[in-house]
Amino acid sequence: MYKETNKRSIVKGISWRIVATTTTIIIVYAFFGRLDLAIAAGMIETVLKIALYWAHERIWQKLRWGKQRIEPFNLWFTGLPLSGKTTIADKVYEELKKLHIPLERLDSKDIRDVVPDIGFSREERNRHMKRIGHLIKTLQNNSVSTVASFVSPYRESRKAIREMVKNNVVVYLKADVNTCKQRDYKGVYEKALKGELQNFSGVNDVYEEPQHAEIVIDTTKTAVDEAVVTIVKYIKKNYVK
Amino acid sequence: MYKETNKRSIVKGISWRIVATTTTIIIVYAFFGRLDLAIAAGMIETVLKIALYWAHERIWQKLRWGKQRIEPFNLWFTGLPLSGKTTIADKVYEELKKLHIPLERLDSKDIRDVVPDIGFSREERNRHMKRIGHLIKTLQNNSVSTVASFVSPYRESRKAIREMVKNNVVVYLKADVNTCKQRDYKGVYEKALKGELQNFSGVNDVYEEPQHAEIVIDTTKTAVDEAVVTIVKYIKKNYVK
Numbered sequence: 372m373y374k375e376t377n378k379r380s381i382v383k384g385i386s387w388r389i390v391a392t393t394t395t396i397i398i399v400y401a402f403f404g405r406l407d408l409a410i411a412a413g414m415i416e417t418v419l420k421i422a423l424y425w426a427h428e429r430i431w432q433k434l435r436w437g438k439q440r441i442e443p444f445n446l447w448f449t450g451l452p453l454s455g456k457t458t459i460a461d462k463v464y465e466e467l468k469k470l471h472i473p474l475e476r477l478d479s480k481d482i483r484d485v486v487p488d489i490g491f492s493r494e495e496r497n498r499h500m501k502r503i504g505h506l507i508k509t510l511q512n513n514s515v516s517t518v519a520s521f522v523s524p525y526r527e528s529r530k531a532i533r534e535m536v537k538n539n540v541v542v543y544l545k546a547d548v549n550t551c552k553q554r555d556y557k558g559v560y561e562k563a564l565k566g567e568l569q570n571f572s573g574v575n576d577v578y579e580e581p582q583h584a585e586i587v588i589d590t591t592k593t594a595v596d597e598a599v600v601t602i603v604k605y606i607k608k609n610y611v612k
Numbered sequence: 613m614y615k616e617t618n619k620r621s622i623v624k625g626i627s628w629r630i631v632a633t634t635t636t637i638i639i640v641y642a643f644f645g646r647l648d649l650a651i652a653a654g655m656i657e658t659v660l661k662i663a664l665y666w667a668h669e670r671i672w673q674k675l676r677w678g679k680q681r682i683e684p685f686n687l688w689f690t691g692l693p694l695s696g697k698t699t700i701a702d703k704v705y706e707e708l709k710k711l712h713i714p715l716e717r718l719d720s721k722d723i724r725d726v727v728p729d730i731g732f733s734r735e736e737r738n739r740h741m742k743r744i745g746h747l748i749k750t751l752q753n754n755s756v757s758t759v760a761s762f763v764s765p766y767r768e769s770r771k772a773i774r775e776m777v778k779n780n781v782v783v784y785l786k787a788d789v790n791t792c793k794q795r796d797y798k799g800v801y802e803k804a805l806k807g808e809l810q811n812f813s814g815v816n817d818v819y820e821e822p823q824h825a826e827i828v829i830d831t832t833k834t835a836v837d838e839a840v841v842t843i844v845k846y847i848k849k850n851y852v853k
Contacts, residue, residue, distance in 0.1 A: 374713075379678025387668055394660055395636055398653050403644050412639045419635055427628055437620025473754055485776075486742045494729075501727045506747050513714055515754045535726075 392417050441472055443511040444610045445536045446602070448520040449529060449581060450544035451573045452559055453551040455590040455598075456520040459544065462599045464518040470611050475510055477503065477519040491570035493525060500528035504535035511537055516610075524572040526579045538610060542602055543584035548573045550591045633658050682713055684752040685851045686777045687843065689761040690770060690822060691785035692814045693800055694792040696831040696839075700785065701761040703840045708759065711852050716751055718744065718760040732811035734766060741769035745776035752778055757851075765813040767820045779851060783843055784825035789814045791832045 396413035400406050446463065448456040457478055464476045482503070483489055489499050500523060507517050523529050533539045551573065552560045563571035572578040581587075586605055588598045633654045640650040687704065689697040698719055705717045723744070724730055730740050741764060748758050764770050774780045792814065793801045804812035813819040822828075827846055829839045 374680045374682050376678045376680050382678065383672055386672075387665070390664055390668055391632075391661060394664060395657060398656055398660070399640055399643075402640075402649050402653050408643050412643050415639050416636060419639070420632060423631055423635060424628070427631055431624055431627075437617045437623065439615045439617050441615050475750060475754060477750075482746060485746050486739060488735075488739060498727060498729060502743055505723060505726050506750065509716060509718075509747065509751065510754065513716060513751065513754060513756045515756075 388417060388421070391420070439612065441514065442538055442610055443473075443514055443516040444538035444540055444606065445507050445511070445516065445532075446518045446540050446542060446606065447523070447529070447532060448518075448542045448544060449523045449584075450590075451546060451548065451551050451578055452522060452571070453554045453557070454544040454546040455595065456522075456544055459542075459588075459590075459595055459598050459602070460518050460520040462595065463602050466599060466603045467516075467518065467606060467611075470607075472611060473513075473515040475515050475517050477506070477517055477521075479521040491576075493570075496523075496525065496570075497528045497531070500525075501531055501535075504532045507532070507536045522572050522578070524576065524578040526581075529581060540586065540605065540609075541581055541584040542586045542588065543581045544598075545580075545587055545589045546591050629658055629662070632661070680853060682755070683779055683851055684714075684755055684757040685779035685781055685847065686748050686752070686757065686773075687759045687781050687783060687847065688764070688770070688773060689759075689783045689785060690764045690825075691831075692787060692789065692792050692819050693763060693812070694795045694798070695785040695787040696836065697761040697763075697785055700783075700829075700831075700836055700839050700843070701759050703836065704843050705759040707840060707844045708757075708847060708852075711848075713852060714754075714756040716756050716758050718747070718758055718762075720762040732817075734811075737764075737766065737811075738769045738772070741766075742772055742776075745773045748773070748777045763813050763819070765817065765819040767822075770822060781827065781846065781850075782822055782825040783827045783829065784822045785829055785831050785839075786821075787831045 392413045395416050396409045399409035399412050403409065446460070448460045450456050457480070460476070460478065464474065467474055489495060500521070503519065503521065507519065510517055523532075529541065533541075555561060559568065559571070560574065562568045563574040566575070568574075570576045586602060588601065590598065593601075636657050637650045637654040640653050641647055644650065687701070689701045691697050698721070701717070701719065705715065708715055730736060741762070744760065744762065748760065751758055764773075770782065774782075796802060800809065800812070801815065803809045804815040807816075809815075811817045827843060829842065831839065834842075
């Protein structure tokens with residue numbers, strides 16, 4: 372982040388006034404051929420315009436017109452493993468970045484890589500979700516919006532997130548277990564089915580479908596790019612007008 | 613957060629040009645008494661100054677002079693329970709807020725209130741610290757500095773924080789266990805001594821003194837306000853010039 376120092380603003384203001392007044396003097400001189408009067412006019416202009424520029428700024432500061440309030444939002448992708456969360460959330464993030472709003476991407480895997488042993492039991496997952504809620508809330512305090520993708524299989528933890536953050540937009544990526552299994556390039560479903568992975572949502576642990584999702588996308592029928600357009604449109608309509 | 617829309621910038625630019633040119637016309641007319649020439653001069657001024665203002669902006673954009681880079685920092689308060697972390701960190705936060713930099717306050721208690729059952733074992737504390745490190749790093753990605761206060765008794769977790777974040781400033785608040793016990797308005801030392809609290813740093817768990825703290829303050833000898841001045845001075849000197 373860069374900050375404009377007070378000195379820089381002052382020097383910049385003076386340099387502009389020199390350019391502007393010199394221009395006026397040259398114009399007046401060209402029209403009337405009297406350098407003395409042209410300089411006198413330029414001097415008066417300098418004093419007057421400094422005062423007028425100040426007044427102009429003060430008046431505009433009181434006008435709210437054309438000022439757009441940006442409310443931080445939280446886009447929350449939920450769905451079974453391999454339902455398409457990371458893929459779609461990544462693309463949505465790239466699109467929203469183009470709007471030049473402060474934005475952060477949070478993905479389950481990235482955080483579990485940094486903090487191993489978070490655990491997958493109901494209790495551990497719920498605690499994890501509360502911490503993610505706290506993280507999002509802290510970012511929102513600083514005007515940063517979020518694009519978050521987490522399996523988040525339990526209603527109570529999604530509810531906890533909703534209660535902690537502002538402008539929560541749940542995107543439920545619907546995909547039946549069989550489709551997800553077919554996409555299983557990571558081999559995680561196979562492991563879960565063999566019993567090598569415990570608490571695996573959709574296999575040996577529940578995935579409780581969201582009942583209040585703002586956006587529901589059936590990823591067995593909808594192409595990735597189409598899903599991205601739908602979600603970005605929703606955000607633009609509701610939060611970044 | 614508010615954003616200046618493009619429309620607002622355009623209308624504001626036009627409104628200023630109207631004010632500025634009208635002023636020029638009035639001055640020229642007052643000097644020479646020829647309204648037609650005054651208006652002609654004003655028209656030329658308008659065209660010229662729009663181009664000149666643009667050029668002036670472009671030149672300044674290339675000048676780095678007077679632009680102050682603000683690097684996000686992390687002020688990390690560590691010390692025994694009741695060594696004065698929260699009290700001093702709160703005051704430092706208030707002072708630094710006056711510098712108008714994006715700043716967030718993180719306190720152990722606030723987070724443990726939101727997420728109960730974080731635990732106090734070595735393993736649980738270390739995991740907790742990694743998550744706090746991740747939180748600070750995410751805030752720093754968004755130019756937000758932090759004032760964090762955590763007992764953080766283990767060297768390995770303070771080291772983990774230092775490796776995760778930029779511009780880490782450890783403030784070690786030194787106070788012997790006896791002094792802290794005397795300040796025990798919360799009654800926590802008493803409980804720990806009775807064995808009602810486990811893993812209590814300084815009583816039934818270690819507190820490993822920092823060896824690389826940027827600032828060490830002996831809170832048995834230094835007044836709170838004096839400590840605040842020392843810390844704020846350090847930050848101003850190194851990060852918010």
